[in-house]
Amino acid sequence: MGSKRxxxxxxxxxxxxxxxxxxYVMQLERRGYVKAGHWTPEAAVEHxxxxxxxxxxxxxxxxxxxxxxxxxxxxxxxxxxxxxxGITGAQINEAACDMAREVANEGAALVAGxxxxxxxxxxxxxxPEVKAIFKKQMDNFMKKDIxxxxxxxxxxxxxxxxxxxxxxxxxxxxxxxxxxxxxxxxDGVPPGECAVRLVxxxxxxxxxxxxxxxxxxxxxxxxxKAGLDKAGLKAHLMIQPLGFHTPECNLGGYVSLPEFPFALxxxxxxxxxxxxxxxxxxxxxxxxxxxxxxxxxxxxxxxAEELAAERGFLPPASEKHGLWGAALxxxxxxxxxxxxxxxxxxxxxxxxxxxxCPSIATPAxx
Numbered sequence: 001m002g003s004k005r006x007x008x009x010x011x012x013x014x015x016x017x018x019x020x021x022x023x024y025v026m027q028l029e030r031r032g033y034v035k036a037g038h039w040t041p042e043a044a045v046e047h048x049x050x051x052x053x054x055x056x057x058x059x060x061x062x063x064x065x066x067x068x069x070x071x072x073x074x075x076x077x078x079x080x081x082x083x084x085x086g087i088t089g090a091q092i093n094e095a096a097c098d099m100a101r102e103v104a105n106e107g108a109a110l111v112a113g114x115x116x117x118x119x120x121x122x123x124x125x126x127x128p129e130v131k132a133i134f135k136k137q138m139d140n141f142m143k144k145d146i147x148x149x150x151x152x153x154x155x156x157x158x159x160x161x162x163x164x165x166x167x168x169x170x171x172x173x174x175x176x177x178x179x180x181x182x183x184x185x186x187d188g189v190p191p192g193e194c195a196v197r198l199v200x201x202x203x204x205x206x207x208x209x210x211x212x213x214x215x216x217x218x219x220x221x222x223x224x225k226a227g228l229d230k231a232g233l234k235a236h237l238m239i240q241p242l243g244f245h246t247p248e249c250n251l252g253g254y255v256s257l258p259e260f261p262f263a264l265x266x267x268x269x270x271x272x273x274x275x276x277x278x279x280x281x282x283x284x285x286x287x288x289x290x291x292x293x294x295x296x297x298x299x300x301x302x303x304a305e306e307l308a309a310e311r312g313f314l315p316p317a318s319e320k321h322g323l324w325g326a327a328l329x330x331x332x333x334x335x336x337x338x339x340x341x342x343x344x345x346x347x348x349x350x351x352x353x354x355x356x357c358p359s360i361a362t363p364a365x366x
Contacts, residue, residue: 008065008110008148009173009204012236012287017307020240020290021058022300024069026261028054036261038081041069044096045087051096055103057297062304062315063290066104067112067150068096068141074118074133090140097144112175113141115163116153127162134166141170148173152209152240152292155179155186157194161201168202175205175238175288181212182220183251191220192227199228199235207238210292211253214269214277217241222284237286241277243269243294252365254293259361266352268294272345274302282307 011018025041028034033043033050044051051069059066073092078084084092093113100111115137121130141149149167151174154160160176167174176198184190189197198206206224208217221239228235244267246254254260259267269277274291281289289307291299297317304315305323322328328340338344 005108005110005147007173008112008175008288009236011064012205016287017282017311018064018288019062019300019304019307019311020065020238020288021055021063021067022061022291022295022297023243023293024051024054024067025071026293027296028069029261035081035083038072038077038083040072040078040081040083041092041096042078042084042087044069044092044099048095048099052099052103054297055100056106058300059103059107059109060315061297061300061317063109063300065110065112065288065290066100067114068093068100068146070096070114070137071116071153074115074120074137076118076120076133080119089137093137093140094144097141097146100146101144110147112148112150113138113144113146114150114152115167116151117155117159121156121159121162130159131162131166134163138167138170146172148175151176153177153179157185157189157197158187160194161197164198164201164203173204174202175207175236176203177207177209177238177240179209179211179253180220181249181251181253182216182223186251190227191223192230195224195227195235196231196233199233203235205236205238205288207240207286207288209240210242211246211255212242212249213244213246214239214241214274214291215280216246216249218277218280218284218286221281221286225285236288238288238290239281239286240290240292240295243274243291243296243299245269245273247360248363250363250365252363256363256365257361258364264294266354266357269299270350271298271302272348274299275306276346278303278306282310 025039033047075089104111151163208220301317308314324342325340
């Protein structure tokens with residue numbers, strides 16, 4: 001089945017909108033399958049039914065790509081976490097690939113093998129050691145013939161470049177996303193320069209994921225695009241931001257907020273926030289649009305609904321959702337029926353219900 005599908009570059013080259021999936025580790029932590037702290041993905045082996053269900057929710061919501069649940073699945077991270085007993089990184093990677101492919105086949109989606117930053121980089125800065133970790137993961141994925149790679153959640157562009165250089169030897173398409181702010185990576189490298197380095201290393205798709213809210217991430221991708229334009233380089237753009245409001249826009253992202261990770265609910269994006277984000281991302285030329293931590297299935301559906309005209313169809317999950325609240329027209333209460341329109345939801349300023357709480361916080365890294 002996979003061979004009959006258009007590949008990720010074929011879709012992007014044609015100008016198609018590719019909807020990514022949402023966040024896994026935070027959602028599975030809330031459901032009781034991931035332990036907060038090290039956020040490792042052993043649930044792919046221990047509780048495959050939970051991972052499979054989340055894959056299916058994202059697919060039904062409109063995702064064109066199912067990403068393997070392999071975040072932080074390097075052997076050094078698994079060892080440090082202490083969460084994983086008697087399960088190897090290879091077992092997790094291979095089980096995750098099988099599940100992603102099973103669900104992707106239910107909706108003609110693509111499978112992206114995911115790798116992420118390593119503890120080894122911060123500890124040793126050893127290029128051979130870090131590259132050996134990426135090579136080991138890549139070999140696991142190649143046994144399962146994933147469609148393309150996503151190297152994600154890199155705070156240091158240098159490590160991301162090393163990941164791209166390794167993954168490029170697979171001859172697969174490489175997408176890479178940094179978790180940085182408009183200020184640049186943790187070493188002060190500006191977003192535009194980060195993008196240039198990644199493309200020169202061999203990345204086909206570049207962008208931002210996690211750490212900061214959608215509109216902040218759009219700003220950062222715009223800076224990356226400007227850097228590529230100035231250098232005369234071309235690459236497709238992707239974005240998979242955080243599903244929480246982070247107006248502080250601090251260098252370290254949401255992990256530095258006092259609410260991280262167990263009290264972020266009041267910062268959650270609404271579906272209408274996500275529709276605005278999807279349109280903003282599309283308008284600046286980003287065609288791979290998804291989400292990361294905090295993005296649930298209804299957020300992915302919001303992306304697909306906002307860009308339904310461009311894609312030419314609605315996702316299956318829209319069968320249970322009236323666009324812009326249209327289904328509320330049947331409600332018994334007249335004040336609720338009055339909300340069955342786009343104008344109401346686009347202009348709503350949601351209350352938090354917490355009168356003693358501040359609207360913003362002071363991040364720990366400031």
